[in-house]
Amino acid sequence: MKIGIDVGGTNTDAVLVDGTNIVAGIKVATTSDVGSGIKAALAGLLPALAGGRVSAIVIGTTHFTNALVQGVGLAPVAVLRIGAPSTLALPPLCDWPPRLADCIGDFRRIVGGGNDFDGRRIAPLDERAIAEAGRAIRARGLSSAAVSSVFSVVSPVDEQRAAEILRQEVPDLKVTLSSTIGRVGLLERENAAVMNASLVALSAQVVDSFKTAIAEIGLSVPFYVSQNDGTIMSADSVARFPVLTFASGPTNSMRGAALLSGLTDAIVVDIGGTTSDIGVIANGYPRESAVAVNIGGVRTNFRMPDLLSLGLGGGSRVRDQGIGPDSVGHHLTRDALVFGGATLTATDIVVAAGLATIGDPSLVRHLDPARIERGLDWIHATLDEAIDRVKTNAAPVPVVLVGGGAVLVSRPLRSASEIIVPDNAGVANAFGAALAQVGGEVDQVMLYGAHGRDDAIRQATGLARQRAADAGAVADTIEISEIEELPLAYLPGGAVRVRVKAVGELAEA
């Protein structure tokens, strides 16, 4: 059996799963130390275990995203870029909001090295300048560094060599290499590496608190953390790559919704108190965003699910011209009419229509039927339009509804072939975490002209499989989940940017 845990901003949800069946589920309040909330959730699940054996625990968390957005718990970072004489015009962090850049500090160097798109060298790696940077890092007492290099997605050797040299000077330095995190796009990848380096210390603490909570409850099983793309990583890698968890919350919820409904291709609508998050599940995984993702005002190119966030939830305020986007949020039980409050919310509309029993229905009996009707029309039309916007093709697609606000939907939607509200929809996120898989990815520029397309794709898929296996996937369950090719304009020789992703089942320890 496996345990899935989702640590949200408000609640910590946990499920005990046997195969794909939910044996037990629990919801407790998230604690500021994270660990005691997890401990409470695990304690609540243990009775259901009934002598069975847990083989793995998978945790999803938005802790690191919140730390970055709020600028809390960030460590200063030594930023080293390899690529001179190119890239000097745009130094590291040149487009960061000043407040966040201040948290990172002012240690920024650009040294010689790096590659062209075809792997040719831009300049010899300047090992002396790197060693000198290492000594300066030691003198400053910095404990974390981010290293980026031009076209390190094609050849990571300069970043790797730089890390060796830095560690010779500062043996316990934590080094984040941009090639281990991001994609093509130097600034975005470097930003991601810097964010990661600034979160590494916090991450080690949080991982420790996970470990302690699990040990104190008396379980001795490996635990994993789910990442942005719905696959998992080991506790050790999350301590090194906290940024890869940035979107694990919505990803788990979408994956969970797909798995609960038994669908591999669907649109998932997660309706909460304030917003509805709408995303596409293709082949059982969330579709990823193709555009740069902004986190706390910083451009990144992380693997993130492509979500449309709509200002419509159970607590959305109702006015004559429409509903939302503002909401009474977690004050629903104080402000909504059905709870004796004075604010007309979306929840009041569905209760007044007799579609749900929440709070005291007698408190909304006075509402004008025409107004209720208009409200229901507006909710369904708005969702319909939003679902249609995220569709990947014109074919009718089933829609899976999860989240506490799922009661808002009571009618068929034109954009949906059917609407499914699965059992246990409230713990979809923890369920998604429990059943996360192991992945491996390749993203690099290849020359089709030199070896032909088939050969290039074979090479890329082989590498992706290898990376999935290295991450802990059982070899014969690994399949290629995604191949994307983007021809590079202007370049003869058939230069194409190729992205391949492989996923497989987590090997039992």
Added chain:
Amino acid sequence: MSSFFTRDQIADLAWGAAFLGAGGGGDPYIGSLLLRQAMLSVDQIRMISVDEVPEDALVIPNGMMGAPTVLIEKLPNGNEAATSLRRLEGVLGKTAYAVMPAEIGGLNALMPLALAAQLGLPVVDADGMGRAFPELQMSTFHVHDQRVAPAAITDENGSTVVIHADSDYEVERLARATVVAMGATCYLCCLPVSGAQLRISAVRGTLSAAIGIGRAVREARSRQVDPFAALIGYLRASPYYSSSYVLFDGKIVDLDRQTSGGFARGAVRIAAQPPQQGNMEILFQNENLVARHDGVVRAIVPDLITVVDRETAAPITTESLRYGQRVKVIGCSAAAVMRSAKALSIFGPRAFGLTDPFTPIEELDQQWASR
């Protein structure tokens, strides 16, 4: 009359340049950052009109050359443009009076301003096409027999290749090979022109037009009024883009891309937003070339076709088109100088392998209305 370009206009220029890129010209994000860095210690850049350039003064059009997808990885050194300019001045034995954009579409609207900031030179409010095009001979300079060569191309090491050739097509061929040898990004200074020559060939006022387009949409959005009305309104009041139309409103339902001959070619199909019916198909080669509504041509190169987000009116480059995007298609007229018989032989439909004849967008619109 001269005016001044200031830091707070960078975003407007980037927006307008993306629109005039007609799907190509590269995403101006990196260009905006480069210009912002170049203006850290420079408060303003003097923008002069073509008429202000003395008859015999030297003006050097310039811009980045290469693959937009490589530029986001291998960022510039920052001295490529100045080195190119100085070496070209050396070859010519003459000092530049001003710089100017070779093309106003995309990233290259911003780069000459960064160079102007670095060197303290004025920038001429004009370009050689009023849009973006993929090849060096595709400009109004070539139409008026003003030669691209000598052209100086510089990489991040400060290495420069100077091309002397009589034929602009030959310069294009050799420059393209140089770009690849330089790692697919480099800086080009070329087409040395005098004030007298500019008065014959330049497409005037396009820099301020790009800024104006960006400003019109930004102001409309901040006042929460229809950005499309503001955009079309601005274009209609401008000297070249005055025949402008929202050609289509719908959702991208098919996208076909391929690379051939070093270009990103392809087609996008857009289904109408109900209750409207029908489809629009747009063919592109880096830039959008022709828009057909249920098979009928509604706009064709060198007139401009730009796909924009249907909510925000933000321009979408051809490499960022995606299935499912809700878009509007905007078409507008090119400058009259771009529509002459000679101009059309250089960058009209046939130059891109299209068999449809060129018909001005305003005539196509009338034909469509009276179907």
